[in-house]
Structures are given as C-alpha cells and as structure tokens.
Amino acid sequence: MQRPTTYGQSPPLHHPVPQHVSTVPQLRSPPPPSQSQPQSQNYGNPYQAQQGGAPNGNAFGQYGNFLNDPTAQFAAQFGQTAFKQGQEYLESNVNRYMNISMLKHYFNVTNSYVINKLFLVLFPWRHKPWSRKPDPVRQGLYLPPRDDVNSPDMYIPVMSLVTYILLSSLIAGLRGQFQPELLGSKAATALIVVVLEILGLKVGTYILSISNDSQLLDLVAYSGYKFVGIIVTIAVSQSVNGGKGTGGWVGWGVFFYTFLANSLFLMRSLKYVLLPENNPGPAASGMQTDSRAKRNQRTQFLFFYSYIVQLVLMWILSRA
Incomplete structure (x- = not known):
C-alpha cells in the first residue's frame, strides 16, 4: 500500500553513480635493453652505447x-x-x-778506501808496496779501488775539486768579498789547470811512445789528488792567519810539505803508466840500448811532471 504523497514535501534526491572509474597511471622506468637490441637504442647511457650494451654501466x-x-x-x-x-x-x-763501464770502475770505492787513500796522499813516506794488484778473474786488468789502495779513483779528485771551490768561496765570504761570480771563476780556473795538465801529459806520452788503454783516466785521476794538499794548505793557513791570507811561515811550511808529499806520491804511483816494464827478450843490443835511453827520458819526464809542474800548478791554485 503506497503512502500517499503529501503536498508541501519535495521528493528525495538521488546522486548519480559513475559508471567508469579512471585510474592514475604509475610511472615506471623502462626495462634495461637486452643484448639482442641494437646499439642505437641505448639512448639512456652513452657508455653503454659505446660498449655495445655493457652491463652495470661500466x-x-x-x-x-x-x-x-x-x-x-x-x-x-x-x-x-x-x-x-x-x-x-x-x-x-x-x-x-768515454767507456762508461771503465768509468764506473773508478768510482767503486768504500769509506775505508777513502780514508786510507787520503792518508796515503798526505803521508806517502813509508808506504810500501806501490804496485797495483792485478785482477785474478779478468786478465790484463787491475782490482777496483775498493780492493786496492794503490788503485786510482775519481771520487776523491771530484770531491776535492768541489771542496776547493766551496772553501775558496767561503773564505771570500768571511772577508766580505763574496760574489756569485766567484764560484764560476774558481771552477773555471781549476778546470783550465786540469785540462792543460792533461794535455801536457798526453803530449809527453805521445812523444815518448807510451801507450796504455786506461792511461787517460788514470792521468785524470792522479792530476786531481793535488787538490787534497791545496785544501789542507788553505785551511791551515787561513786558520793560523785569521783569514788574512795564505802567507806567513806557517802557510809556506804547509804548502811545501803538501807539495813534496804529492810529488812523491805521483812519482811512485805513475811508474806503471810512464815507466812500463820492458821485456826485450832475445832482442838485439841496439834495441836494448834504445829501450834504456827511452826509459831514461821517461824518468826525466816523470820527475819534471811530479816536481816542477806540480809546484807551479799548486802555487797557482793555492793563490787563486
């Protein structure tokens, strides 16, 4: 039975029910490219495009x-x-x-060798023997300096030359006369003296027909030992005279002592270079006489170099 509608009341409102519900799409990253995809599709990673789709972005x-x-x-x-x-x-x-392997031989030294060699250069009066020791392994060669105190080396001459330059500059600085150009002038003077000395020795050995495979490096080494005596002379003289110079009776006394010590050291050491042993065997008497005359000339040349030349050069270097 229907309820009668009464006048004055509105009918009930009905809301429309939607028939379709729209959903918001979810954002997802595209799947990684497979190996079968061509390289041109790898737009996301340039390294993968160059590697042909290398995994993990390497x-x-x-x-x-x-x-x-x-x-x-x-x-x-x-x-x-x-x-x-x-x-x-x-x-x-x-x-x-320059023979590099031979040059290394001259720097093969030890601390004990350096000390003994310096003592030998400054006090050569009672040293025996002076002959060098041959190498038992390498025929025709000598033992390196570390195994033979009579062997020449390059370490002491090079270090003595550097010490001479620095000591001379230091003394000039103590006097208030140091200039940067002094280092170059001292080095140039020392090198010119050594070069002239070597040239004179080479001319003398050529005239006297002295040939030795290692004589050039030996002569260079022996020419540098004079700086040991020069350093001692300058140091003692400056200490006694209060840095005023190398004169005075103390300075001259030290100079002559180091000069005589260096000259005797060279006379004894250079005998195997400038005075090689002659073994004429069954040679004729004329050849023996010629060998005897050459040996006398070599002895005179060795004396002239060891005493006269060294006196002049050491005086120049000690006064420079």
Missing part, C-alpha cells in the same frame, strides 16, 4: 677495448722498439768517447 670498458685493439698493441710495440733502439744508439755514441 665506464672503463672502453679502455679495455682500446688496449685489446690490434692497432694500439702495434703502436705500443713500435714505441718500445724505438725507445730501445734510441737507448742503444745513445750508449754506442757515448762509449765512443
């Missing part, structure tokens, strides 16, 4: 591919070969003018 894979490239391997091998050939060319040209 940025260094391209360098591994570069090293595995045959062209890169050929370039590396070519560079190594060129460097090796250049090194061999440099060594061959340097050895043409």
Whole structure:
C-alpha cells in the first residue's frame, strides 16, 4: 500500500553513480635493453652505447677495448722498439768517447778506501808496496779501488775539486768579498789547470811512445789528488792567519810539505803508466840500448811532471 504523497514535501534526491572509474597511471622506468637490441637504442647511457650494451654501466670498458685493439698493441710495440733502439744508439755514441763501464770502475770505492787513500796522499813516506794488484778473474786488468789502495779513483779528485771551490768561496765570504761570480771563476780556473795538465801529459806520452788503454783516466785521476794538499794548505793557513791570507811561515811550511808529499806520491804511483816494464827478450843490443835511453827520458819526464809542474800548478791554485 503506497503512502500517499503529501503536498508541501519535495521528493528525495538521488546522486548519480559513475559508471567508469579512471585510474592514475604509475610511472615506471623502462626495462634495461637486452643484448639482442641494437646499439642505437641505448639512448639512456652513452657508455653503454659505446660498449655495445655493457652491463652495470661500466665506464672503463672502453679502455679495455682500446688496449685489446690490434692497432694500439702495434703502436705500443713500435714505441718500445724505438725507445730501445734510441737507448742503444745513445750508449754506442757515448762509449765512443768515454767507456762508461771503465768509468764506473773508478768510482767503486768504500769509506775505508777513502780514508786510507787520503792518508796515503798526505803521508806517502813509508808506504810500501806501490804496485797495483792485478785482477785474478779478468786478465790484463787491475782490482777496483775498493780492493786496492794503490788503485786510482775519481771520487776523491771530484770531491776535492768541489771542496776547493766551496772553501775558496767561503773564505771570500768571511772577508766580505763574496760574489756569485766567484764560484764560476774558481771552477773555471781549476778546470783550465786540469785540462792543460792533461794535455801536457798526453803530449809527453805521445812523444815518448807510451801507450796504455786506461792511461787517460788514470792521468785524470792522479792530476786531481793535488787538490787534497791545496785544501789542507788553505785551511791551515787561513786558520793560523785569521783569514788574512795564505802567507806567513806557517802557510809556506804547509804548502811545501803538501807539495813534496804529492810529488812523491805521483812519482811512485805513475811508474806503471810512464815507466812500463820492458821485456826485450832475445832482442838485439841496439834495441836494448834504445829501450834504456827511452826509459831514461821517461824518468826525466816523470820527475819534471811530479816536481816542477806540480809546484807551479799548486802555487797557482793555492793563490787563486
């Protein structure tokens, strides 16, 4: 039975029910490219595009591919070969003018050798023997300086030359006369003296027909031992005279002592270079007479070099 509608009341309102519900789409990242996809589709990662879709975004894979490239391997091998050939060319040209292996022999020293050698240069009066010891392994060669105190070396002459330059500059500084150019002038004076001395020795050995494979380096080494006596002379003289000079009876006394010690050291040491032993055997008497005359000339030359030349050079260097 229907309820009668009454006048004055509105009918009930009905809300429309939507028939379709729209959903908001969810944002998702695209799936990673598979190996079968071409390289042109890898737009997200430029390194993967260069690596042909390398996984995990490996940025260094391209360098591994570069090293595995045959062209890169050929370039590396070519560079190594060129460097090796250049090194061999440099060594061959340097050895043409200087034997590097022989030069290393002269720097093969020890602390005990340096001390004993300095004592020998300054006090050679009772030293025996003076002959060098031959190398039992290498025939025709001598033992290195570390095994034979009579062997010449380059370490003491080089260090003595440097010490002489620094000591002279120090003394000039104590006097208030130091200038930067003084280092160069002292070094130039010392080097000029040594070069002139070596040239004179080479001319004398050529005239006297003295030949020795290692005589040049030996003569260079022996010419540098004079700086030991010069350093002692300058140091003692400056200490006694209060830095006023190398004169006075103390300075002259030390100078003559170091000069005589250096001269005796050279006379005894250079005998095997300038006075080689002659073994004429069954040679004729004329050849023996000629050998005896040459030996006398070599003895006079050795005396002139050891005493007269060293006196002049040591005086110049000690006064410079």
